[in-house]
Amino acid sequence: MDTEFFLRWIAAVTDRVRAERDHLTDLDRAIGDADHGSNLDRGFTAVEEALAATPPATPADVLVTTGTTLIRKVGGASGPLYGTMFRTLGRSIGDAPDVTADALADAFSDALAAIAKLGSAAEGDKTMIDALAPAVPAMRTSFDAAAQAALDGAEATTNLRARKGRASYLGERSVGHQDPGATSMALMIDALRAV
Amino acid sequence: MDTEFFLRWIAAVTDRVRAERDHLTDLDRAIGDADHGSNLDRGFTAVEEALAATPPATPADVLVTTGTTLIRKVGGASGPLYGTMFRTLGRSIGDAPDVTADALADAFSDALAAIAKLGSAAEGDKTMIDALAPAVPAMRTSFDAAAQAALDGAEATTNLRARKGRASYLGERSVGHQDPGATSMALMIDALRAV
Amino acid sequence: MVGLVLISHSARLAEEAVALAVGIAGDDAPIHPAGGTDDGGLGTSIAKLETAVAAVDQGDGVVILMDLGSAVLTARTFIEDRTDVVLADAPFIEGAISALVTAGTGADLAAVVAAAEEARTIGKLC
Amino acid sequence: MVGLVLISHSARLAEEAVALAVGIAGDDAPIHPAGGTDDGGLGTSIAKLETAVAAVDQGDGVVILMDLGSAVLTARTFIEDRTDVVLADAPFIEGAISALVTAGTGADLAAVVAAAEEARTIGKLC
Numbered sequence: 016m017d018t019e020f021f022l023r024w025i026a027a028v029t030d031r032v033r034a035e036r037d038h039l040t041d042l043d044r045a046i047g048d049a050d051h052g053s054n055l056d057r058g059f060t061a062v063e064e065a066l067a068a069t070p071p072a073t074p075a076d077v078l079v080t081t082g083t084t085l086i087r088k089v090g091g092a093s094g095p096l097y098g099t100m101f102r103t104l105g106r107s108i109g110d111a112p113d114v115t116a117d118a119l120a121d122a123f124s125d126a127l128a129a130i131a132k133l134g135s136a137a138e139g140d141k142t143m144i145d146a147l148a149p150a151v152p153a154m155r156t157s158f159d160a161a162a163q164a165a166l167d168g169a170e171a172t173t174n175l176r177a178r179k180g181r182a183s184y185l186g187e188r189s190v191g192h193q194d195p196g197a198t199s200m201a202l203m204i205d206a207l208r209a210v
Numbered sequence: 211m212d213t214e215f216f217l218r219w220i221a222a223v224t225d226r227v228r229a230e231r232d233h234l235t236d237l238d239r240a241i242g243d244a245d246h247g248s249n250l251d252r253g254f255t256a257v258e259e260a261l262a263a264t265p266p267a268t269p270a271d272v273l274v275t276t277g278t279t280l281i282r283k284v285g286g287a288s289g290p291l292y293g294t295m296f297r298t299l300g301r302s303i304g305d306a307p308d309v310t311a312d313a314l315a316d317a318f319s320d321a322l323a324a325i326a327k328l329g330s331a332a333e334g335d336k337t338m339i340d341a342l343a344p345a346v347p348a349m350r351t352s353f354d355a356a357a358q359a360a361l362d363g364a365e366a367t368t369n370l371r372a373r374k375g376r377a378s379y380l381g382e383r384s385v386g387h388q389d390p391g392a393t394s395m396a397l398m399i400d401a402l403r404a405v
Numbered sequence: 406m407v408g409l410v411l412i413s414h415s416a417r418l419a420e421e422a423v424a425l426a427v428g429i430a431g432d433d434a435p436i437h438p439a440g441g442t443d444d445g446g447l448g449t450s451i452a453k454l455e456t457a458v459a460a461v462d463q464g465d466g467v468v469i470l471m472d473l474g475s476a477v478l479t480a481r482t483f484i485e486d487r488t489d490v491v492l493a494d495a496p497f498i499e500g501a502i503s504a505l506v507t508a509g510t511g512a513d514l515a516a517v518v519a520a521a522e523e524a525r526t527i528g529k530l531c
Numbered sequence: 532m533v534g535l536v537l538i539s540h541s542a543r544l545a546e547e548a549v550a551l552a553v554g555i556a557g558d559d560a561p562i563h564p565a566g567g568t569d570d571g572g573l574g575t576s577i578a579k580l581e582t583a584v585a586a587v588d589q590g591d592g593v594v595i596l597m598d599l600g601s602a603v604l605t606a607r608t609f610i611e612d613r614t615d616v617v618l619a620d621a622p623f624i625e626g627a628i629s630a631l632v633t634a635g636t637g638a639d640l641a642a643v644v645a646a647a648e649e650a651r652t653i654g655k656l657c
């Protein structure tokens with residue numbers, strides 16, 4: 016997978032975020048502060064501009080620029096978290112012009128660890144980690160398997176009680192709603208399939 | 211001591227507070243927020259008005275009205291503290307039209323306990339208690355002895371390190387300055403002498 | 406529902422703390438600021454505290470959170486003759502959020518105080 | 532002197548917290564707010580955090596206090612590549628006052644962080 020592949024992935028994620036913007040915000044209205052869709056839309060619009068302004072030379076460039084831009088522009092908890100994910104993906108891949116499926120799977124494993132550390136969160140806390148964690152091993156098989164695992168993981172957050180992020184303040188009342196961050200995470204992994 | 215005696219005491223305290231206003235504020239500038247003199251001036255001006263508006267029938271009335279007014283008008287820590295002192299003096303005395311020296315000494319002992327409880331403070335914490343506490347036993351002897359003990363206690367706060375109130379945030383830097391509240395407490399007890 | 410009052414030396418700090426708590430915990434339970442002196446200066450006012458307590462009192466009790474110093478003394482003096490109003494020994498902002506969340510579930514007075522006081526022990530970096 | 536930064540979801544809460552801390556602890560040590568998003572909304576901004584840290588950095592280190600949630604994540608992300616900036620796991624208001632008092636004495640970075648974190652254990656009613 017070359018630089019173009021990763022540019023197409025980020026473009027696909029940007030499109031999906033825009034299309035799902037209101038849905039993500041609605042999910043965040045139920046158990047958060049109704050800004051997850053607009054946070055990500057703002058972030059990926061800035062990513063689009065940053066990637067257009069300075070065309071990246073390597074896959075890692077695409078990913079690190081994406082991450083750094085998200086950290087600077089999102090404004091909510093998902094900014095540092097997704098920012099760290101994309102920066103870790105980039106750093107893990109290194110400066111190879113072409114990334115193997117194995118190297119990408121390793122990078123996603125590193126990204127999971129980095130998000131969990133930053134957020135002091137684990138699987139089952141009803142966060143984006145619940146979509147990413149099951150996708151990481153599945154990525155050893157195929158993007159299809161990873162996407163399915165992420166979508167299932169996101170859906171399964173509905174029955175969980177939030178233990179991290181704003182939703183955790185709701186305690187039991189967070190049960191019965193799908194986590195917005197898990198939903199956007201699944202969308203990003205799902206977008207890999209169509210690249 | 212009758213109602214007139216206590217009215218004269220409060221009037222004397224009011225005069226002394228006005229005369230010492232800037233000095234008290236200066237002491238509070240060194241280890242606090244430079245408002246102790248104006249806090250007490252505001253409070254006793256309101257007390258003067260309250261006592262004039264509804265002439266009190268008993269010594270306890272004078273003291274309770276004074277305390278309640280200080281609680282409502284001072285705005286700083288000294289408001290609830292002096293307010294509690296005067297209200298406790300009034301309640302302790304009860305509705306006797308004439309107060310014996312013993313009854314007043316008992317009342318001051320109750321007032322000390324009430325202030326210490328409200329402020330979670332003890333002798334040596336560099337507060338108004340350091341002037342009041344030595345005055346309480348001395349009051350069994352005479353107002354002169356009580357006044358001398360209070361003035362000595364206030365002076366001795368200079369070498370103490372504050373453990374309660376705003377000055378406590380200064381830690382060691384509070385040493386070397388006389389406590390404003392101990393100074394005003396000594397002034398109030400000293401005013402008993404001339405009534 | 407249990408009501409909450411935030412008493413601070415600063416009128417604006419109390420107001421902003423209320424706004425943040427409502428932003429996070431929602432407005433199911435009533436919460437009111439009581440900051441500054443009667444004339445708007447730095448300090449505390451028992452009259453403002455009375456007004457705020459009355460505004461949030463629905464008959465199920467009221468919890469007061471204090472920032473420091475004279476806010477504590479004013480609140481203590483206020484509750485002398487009230488058994489339905491209690492003080493929480495809690496961090497101002499963190500305690501307010503926890504207490505408001507818990508009050509919003511319909512919890513009783515003791516549970517709301519406990520939630521405020523537990524905020525003291527909750528780490529932010531773990 | 533060690534510098535302090537208060538990062539909050541709310542620009543005004545951060546500003547008022549700074550004002551209260553300076554009112555109590557004085558302005559011997561530098562302190563700066565970093566609240567809200569770049570466009571003034573509720574949230575946090577790493578750019579505001581950078582500006583605030585630069586404003587208080589005198590070469591002796593900087594301590595950041597966070598209110599909650601994304602403030603913690605933003606601050607953690609910011610310090611990834613800074614060894615002279617540390618986070619205090621402390622109550623926002625109470626920790627800021629303690630830290631500012633201690634920084635004002637000329638204490639070092641570790642002592643200022645410790646002062647902020649000890650604020651957690653100091654009761655208000657005793």
Ligand SMILES: Nc1ncnc2c1ncn2[C@@H]1O[C@H](COP(=O)(O)OP(=O)(O)O)[C@@H](O)[C@H]1O
Pocket residue numbers: 043047048050051054055090091092093094096130133134135136141142143144179180181194195196197600601
């Ligand atoms: N500590 C954390 N660890 C992992 N994920 C988190 C954490 N806090 C929040 N999240 C994720 O972030 C999402 C919310 O993002 P967003 O709404 O953009 O930020 P905010 O909560 O600051 O408004 C949540 O749905 C959750 O998946």
Ligand SMILES: Nc1ncnc2c1ncn2[C@@H]1O[C@H](COP(=O)(O)OP(=O)(O)O)[C@@H](O)[C@H]1O
Pocket residue numbers: 238242243245246249250285286287288289291325328329330331336337338339374375376389390391392474475
């Ligand atoms: N907890 C306390 N217990 C006893 N006295 C106290 C306490 N806190 C403050 N004081 C007294 O109050 C005085 C300060 O009063 P003032 O300046 O009017 O209030 P503030 O500190 O709120 O500005 C101090 O000098 C001290 O004597």
Ligand SMILES: [Mg+2]
Pocket residue numbers: 043047048049050051091
């Ligand atoms: Mg949100």
Ligand SMILES: [Mg+2]
Pocket residue numbers: 048050090091092573574
């Ligand atoms: Mg948000």
Ligand SMILES: [Mg+2]
Pocket residue numbers: 238242243244245246286
């Ligand atoms: Mg003062």
Ligand SMILES: [Mg+2]
Pocket residue numbers: 243245285286287447448
């Ligand atoms: Mg004051």
